[in-house]
Amino acid sequence: MNAPYRIQGATGEWEVVIGLEVHAQVTSKAKLFSGAATEFGAEPNTQVSLVDAAMPGMLPVLNEECIRQAVRTGMAIDAKINAWSRFDRKNYFYADLPQGYQISQLYHPLVGEGEIEVELEGGATKKIGVERIHVEQDAGKLMHDQHPSFSYVDLNRSGVALMEIVSKPDMRSPEEAGAYVRKLRSILRYVGSCDGNMEQGSMRADVNVSVRRPGEPFGTRTETKNVNSVRFIMAVIEYEASRQVDVLESGDSVVQETRLFDPDKGETRTLRSKEDAHDYRYFPDPDLLPLELSDDFLRECRESLPELPDAKRKRYEQELGISAYNAAVLTAEVETARWFEELLAATGKTGPEVGKAASNWVISDLFGALNRLGKDITESPVTPAQGAELIGLVADGTLSGTLAKQVFEIMLETGDNPGKIVEERGLKQTSDTGEIEKVIAEVMAANADKVAEYRGGKDKLFGFFVGQTMKAMGGKANPGVVNDLLKKALG
Amino acid sequence: MANLNDLGIAAIRDGFRKGDFSAREVADSFISAVEKARALNAFTVETPDHAIAAAEQADRDRSQGDFKPLSGVPLGIKDLFATKGVQTASASKILEGFKPEYDSTVSGKLFAAGAGMLGKLNMDEFAMGSSNETSAFGNVLSPWRRNDGGNAALTPGGSSGGSASAVSARLCPGATGTDTGGSIRQPAAFTGITGVKPTYGRCSRWGIVAFASSLDQAGPMARDVRDCAIMLEVMSGYDPKDSTSLKLDVPQWEAGLSSDIRGKRIGIPREYRIDGVPAEIDAVWEQGIQWMKDAGAEIVEISLPHTKYALPTYYIIAPAEASSNLARYDGVRYGNRVAPENGSLDDMYKATRAAGFGAEVRRRIMIGTYVLSAGFYDAYFNQAQKVRALIARDFQDAFKQVDLILTPTAPSAAFGLGETTDPLGMYLNDVFAVPASLAGLPAMSVPAGLDAQGLPLGLQIIGKPLDEQGVMNAGLALEERAGFTARPEAWW
Structure with missing residues (x-):
């Protein structure tokens, strides 16, 4: 059990309370209510339909794929799926919001309560509650650097589907918040409902932070908007918690407000206070009917879910005899697990017979090489089938561990299959x-x-x-056989 | 040859098919009538080229033996409908000069059926008004005058005042209207023409500038029931671009027309007898009841107990939706922009919207913003939604006893321009029209007679959901018995 995270103030210890609202862009070719494309990085205003630009008389039509992805996400965190939900308009004026309202879900969200288990330092785990997931439209983007006195508007993102995943205030340290976001990202990527690309803005978080004396009721919170990396989220929490402690210890009170994070200075600052808060005048969107999901639709969503990281990790430990650490590493990213399972399949073997050796090879040899090359697993120069072949050559005694490492280096350079390398270069171990x-x-x-x-x-x-x-045999002798024969010869 | 302007839609369609005249002759005749009637201010834009092009196409098609449902028929299009390349301003300054790159589904269907467009019809700004006095393009005048020799300028009603005036003055044989809380029926009644508001969801709202989305419905305005049936058949139909449009086939309403309503039970709601309504309104209602009896229908007194809450409910829900629907007119992407020197974005919004919206539109945006705001939402908007459900239930209960409901269309005949200055007094115009709108029911107005001042009065028929046929058949029965042939004498 880890010691609880505490901030040491001048007057004693403080506890930090964190809740996160993660906005995740739904993986979908088209927007939530229009057929316009959603690809990242397109020229400004090239992915804008009449609906996205809120031309007069335009009407939203729900994209079922976005709903399917949000429902699957809810199912992946064991959340309650609301077969009846409804869209509301959130009204406010801003130049990046063409309709003058965002279509969202306030009163009847698509997904209700669920939870996510996160792994902490030292192998401990903690369950973080999810309050709800609702589906909503993204806004466009203002560009302030195009003209000396005008701002320009890019509506490519306008109307793109987002899931807002609202956690309960269950996190108590920057590490827990970081672990939560990483785990959530991992689940989203397994499900395929969001690419989790934080640099491109596909995932960003509003960070709610308050502090209190341990065991006392919640303090007043601040909300820091649109934080777009795990590192920044943790920095916001650290900064806000210590700022709030300073405020409270100097006898002032924390102001409930919306803040912005400045990554260059590592600080947050006031965006608007509660008094300036918008009155969003939410009401049911009369252009859309309530969303009712059929049993067939829900069944199809459930059946299309892949094996999720927690289940996969347990299976790796139990069925493949892989260590807890290795299993956690292999399942954290969907691409790693996919690569590993392709390798396993290519070995033609199952169970601990191959699991241990394969997991060790991937984590030490392959990851080591990829690190050195600055590549991720999807860019690996060695295919899963080649990895499987190499592991097979070790298992059947053709290669010693040392020889296998040599062969692997040659594979990385040439892309050749290990069998061919062994053959051509005479690297075969002799017995x-x-x-x-x-x-x-x-x-x-x-x-x-x-x-x-x-x-x-x-x-x-x-x-x-x-x-x-x-040495005399150039490393190619089978070490076991050498041992036996030497013992005999030396008497 | 009869004056082509005197022909309705069916007569033009049939005469054109028979070869009595060419579509071009029809178009020219109406184009000339439109030009001569500019004093009525019924049109915000005249589009003779559009009408001529459609007519020439119809004439070419005819030589190939190819006839579309509205080949040869020129129409007027209310300015609320987006028309490709033609100013669509909703009679508002904020959209003056706005030319969409698209046709609304409904106007597009009419054009695809062979109709041409004579022009865009004036209306109350964003369809908010009952007298056409809120238009940024000036009042529309009714072609009707009182028989007192005073020549007072009268309202054609609203918001589809341009449509009503143009059809009544024979500037077009038919026009599109929209009805949110009576905007087809009341002007039809004021100008002695026929107008149908179909069941909510029959006509796609795509491309119609939104006023109150849960209430807005397009419908035809024409000289008689048959012409309305012909137009409505073309205008209706499921549209995947409108999530609230009904996924149903369009009935053949024209072919189904029959004035034989023997055995139909006609409900007379006692709550529609309200104080302060002129005796002539009651008299025309009594006359309508008698015609229904003569036609073999059974008259049943019914109760719609929540009727008195309909108008307040409407004036919460419609402005609430409007306040949100009109937020897009912000000067950022299209329409008029007023940007004060060195001003902020908020300054631009304020200046643009203050300059672009008229008083009535601003009033409704304020009301709508208020009823949706924190602390008032439950007391106003939420409560209004509940009352709306009760009003709909009143009708459901009534329709267990009766097939149709007969009421007056409006509580008065047309009034003089400038006579009604109090907004609440103006809102009362729609007291009989609004309940059917809140319940999404099909309803129509049929001219029934003239009052003592020689001005038309209308009767309203309300039907069950999707029973446009029943509504129009009863309308036809009234039309045959009313024998309404009065028309305004041309003074323009």
Whole structure:
């Protein structure tokens, strides 16, 4: 059990309370209520339909794929799915909001309560509650650097579907918040409902922070908007918590307000206070009928869910005999798990027989190489099938561990299959007793003094003979066979 | 040859098919009538080229033996309908000069059926008004005058005042209207023409500038029931671009027309007898009841107990939706912009919207913003939604006893321009029209006679959901018995 995270103030210890509202862009070719494309990085205003630009008389038509993805996401966190939900208009004026309202879900969200289990330092786990997931439109983007006195508007993002995933105020440290966001991102990517790309803005969080004396009721919170990396989220929490402690310890009170994070300075600052808060005048959108989901639709959503990271991790441990650490590493990212499972399938074997060796090879050899090359697993120069072949060559005694590492290096350089490399370069390990015996005899002849010392009781010299034999055979001798034969020869 | 302007839609369609005249002759005749009637201010834009192009196409098609449902028929299009390349301003300064790149589904269907467009019809700004006095393009005048020789300028009603005036003055054989709380029926009654508001969802709202989305419905305004049926058949139909449009086939209403309503039970709601309504309104209602009896229908007194709450409910829900629907007119992307020197974005919004919206529109945006605001939402908007459900239930209960409901369309005949200055007094115009709107029911107005001043009065028929046929058949029965042939004498 980890010690609870505490802020040491001048007057004693403080506890931080954190809730996150994560906005995740739904993976979908088209927008939530229009057929316009959603691809990142397009020229400004090239992915804008008449609906997205809120031309007079335009009407929203719900994109079912976005709902399917949000429902699957809800199911992936064991949340209650509301078969009846409704869209509301959130009214406010801003130049990036063409309709003058955002279509969202206030009163009847699509997804109700669920939870996410996160892994903490030292192997502890904690369940973080999810209050709700609702679906809403994204706004456009203002560009202030195009003209000295005008701002320009890019509506490409206008109307893109977002899931707003609202946590309960269950987190108590920056680490827990970081672990929550990473786990949520992992689940979204497994489900395929969001690409989790925080740099491109596909995932961003509003961070709610308050502090209190341990065990006391919640304090007044601040909300820091649109934080777009795990590191920044953790920085916001650290900054806000210590700022609030300072405010409280100097006798002032925390103001409930919306704040902005400045990544350059690592600070947050006031965006607007509660008094300036908008009155959003939410009301049911009369252009849309209530959303009713059929049992068939819900069943199809459930059946299309992949194995999720928690289940996969447990299976790796139980069925494949993989260590808890390795299982956690292999399942954290969907691409890693996919690569690993393709490799397993290519070995043609199952269970601990192959699981342990394969997981060790992926985590130490493959990850080491990828790190060195600055590539991620989807860019690996070695395919899962090639990895499987290499592991097979070790398992059947063709390659020793040392030889396997040599072969792997050549694979990384050439992209060749390991079998071909072994064949062409004669890297095959030998278990030919005749050949090994011949080399042992030569080694013993050349080191008669050492043989005498060994036989006189200096057992430690055994390793010397192994080394000399292996060296003489260019590392290709089967170490087990060398051991046996040496013992016999040395008597 | 008869004056082509005197022909209605069916007569033009049939005469054109028979070869009595060419579509071009029809178009020219109406174009000339439109030009001569500019004193009525019924049109905000005249589009003779559009009408001529459609007519020439119809004439070419005819030589190939190809006839579309509205080949040869020129129409007027209310300015609320988006028309490709033609100013669509909703009679508002804020959209003056706005030319959409698209046709509304309904106007597009009419054009695809062969109709041409004579022009865009004036209306109350954003369809908010009952006298056409809120238009940024000036009042529309009714072609009707009182028989007192005073020549007072009268309202054609609203918000579809341009449509009513133009059809009544024979500037077009039919026009589109929209009805949110009586905007087709009341002007039809004021000008002695026929207008149908179909069941909510029959006509796509796509491309119609939104006023109150849960109430807005397009419908035809024409000289008689048959012409309305012909137009409505073309205008209706499921549109995947409007989530509230009904996924139903369009009935063949024209073919189904029959004035034989023997055995139909006609409900007379006692709550529609309200104080302060002129005796002539009651008299025309009594006359209508008698015609229904003569036609073999059974008259049943019914109760719609929540009727008195309909108008207040409407004036919460419609402005609430409007306040949100009109937020898009912000000067950022299209329409008029007023940007004060060195002003902020908020300054631009304020200046643009203050300059662009007229007083009535601003009033309704304020009301709507208020009833949706924190602390008032439950007391006003939420409560109004509940009352709306009760009003709909009143009708459901009534329709267990009766097939149709007969009421007056409006509580008075047309009034003089400038006579009604109190907004609440103006809102009362729609007291009989609004309940059917809140319940989404089909309803129509049929001219029934003239009052003592020689001004038309209308009767309203309200039907069950989707029973446009029943409504129009009863309308036809009234039309045959009323024999309404009065028309305004041309003074323009």
